[in-house]
Amino acid sequence: MTAPSPDAQVPRVLDETGPAAPPRANGELVFDHVWEGRLFGVTMALFRTGAFAWDEFRERLIEEIGDWERRHGDGEEYRYYERWLAAFQRLVTEKGLCRAEDLASRLRELAARPAGHDH
Amino acid sequence: MPDEKPEHHHEHSEHELRAEALETLLTEKGLVTADAIDGIIRLFEEDIGPMNGAKVVARAWCDDGFRARLLDDATAAIGELDVTMLPEAPIVVVPNEPGVHNVVVCTLCSCYPSGLLGISPKWYKDPAYRSRVVREPRRVLSEMGLDLAPELEVRVWDSSAELRYMVLPARPEGCEDWDEARLAGLVTRDSMIGTALPRDPSEAT
Missing domain, CATH: 3.90.330.10 (Nitrile hydratase alpha /Thiocyanate hydrolase gamma)
Structure with missing residues (x-):
């Protein structure tokens, strides 16, 4: 699939005050946690720069989901964006966009922050 | 909060931290901008x-x-x-x-x-x-x-x-x-x- 120009990838909205219901009117939030929305945004923003082809992400996502489904029985809670996170982490490290050791040391730094740092 | 369920909170924050680590690293490298990320989230959460x-x-x-x-x-x-x-x-x-x-x-x-x-x-x-x-x-x-x-x-x-x-x-x-x-x-x-x-x-x- 060829990467279209970045501008072509921004969905424009025809009529922001139209009668169709906004997503929240369907009775659910679109993301369960703030980090899920951030992660979605990071993935799409990086995709728009042309840093990866969508299929490169999708094939890893399929692997991560399939792997989870083989390992976990019924009754265990499936969290889609955790699979997305695993796929995205593999994508950016395998493509050399982010080094695994940089990620590990950043995780240690973030985990070492005092509790309640952002409140 | 001290009386929050500890396992749940821990499990939750691990993914949160990992997502944050990736976002900050990619942003610092200039591969994505915070504005672009914010724009996409707003678009999908509020507009489309x-x-x-x-x-x-x-x-x-x-x-x-x-x-x-x-x-x-x-x-x-x-x-x-x-x-x-x-x-x-x-x-x-x-x-x-x-x-x-x-x-x-x-x-x-x-x-x-x-x-x-x-x-x-x-x-x-x-x-x-x-x-x-x-x-x-x-x-x-x-x-x-x-x-x-x-x-x-x-x-x-x-x-x-x-x-x-x-x-x-x-x-x-x-x-x-x-x-x-x-x-x-x-x-x-x-x-x-x-x-x-x-x-x-x-x-x-």
């Missing part, structure tokens, strides 16, 4: 919703020429409406017609026409929906509140990297003189996935 898809459906209900073009080449026909799609994959629109009901799934992951329908609902991504709607669509639809007449043929469309599907629901009775904007208000997200029908005009405002 199923609104673009609803406009496409309402146009098809009012304009037979558009409907024919939509069913023939949806990606091109949607282009006429000034709705620019995320270019993940071309769209195919499948019409509900007398005797036929369509429903969409992505069995392998969760491909979804998000440029038309916004962020996919949680149940669409759920393993149970993804596997069961293929095997027993009538039962799954019935559990979701849509009981289909036994004589209706149910067609299940599995999205893929190459193609995404959207259902064109049938125009309900009782809205013959409505204009396009008002009709769009009848078109719910789920009616374009195929797990529901459009709103009843007599109950819509």
Whole structure:
């Protein structure tokens, strides 16, 4: 699939005050946690720069989901964006966009922050 | 809070931290900007919703020429409406017609026409929906509140990297003189996935 120009990838909205219901009117939030929305945004923003082809992400996502489904029985809670996170982490490290050791040391730094740092 | 459930909080914050670590590293390297990320989140959370898809459906209900073009080449026909799609994959629109009901799934992951329908609902991504709607669509639809007449043929469309599907629901009775904007208000997200029908005009405002 060829990467279209970045501008072509921004969905424009025809009529922001139209009668169709906004997503929240369907009775659910679109993301369960703030980090899920951030992660979605990071993935799409990086995709728009042309840093990866969508299929490169999708094939890893399929692997991560399939792997989870083989390992976990019924009754265990499936969290889609955790699979997305695993796929995205593999994508950016395998493509050399982010080094695994940089990620590990950043995780240690973030985990070492005092509790309640952002409140 | 000290009396919060510790395991849950720990498990939760681990993913949160990992997502934050990736975001900050990619941002610091200049590969993405915080503005671009914020813009996309706002767009999907607040602006798109199923609104673009609803406009496409309402146009098809009012304009037979558009409907024919939509069913023939949806990606091109949607282009006429000034709705620019995320270019993940071309769209195919499948019409509900007398005797036929369509429903969409992505069995392998969760491909979804998000440029038309916004962020996919949680149940669409759920393993149970993804596997069961293929095997027993009538039962799954019935559990979701849509009981289909036994004589209706149910067609299940599995999205893929190459193609995404959207259902064109049938125009309900009782809205013959409505204009396009008002009709769009009848078109719910789920009616374009195929797990529901459009709103009843007599109950819509």
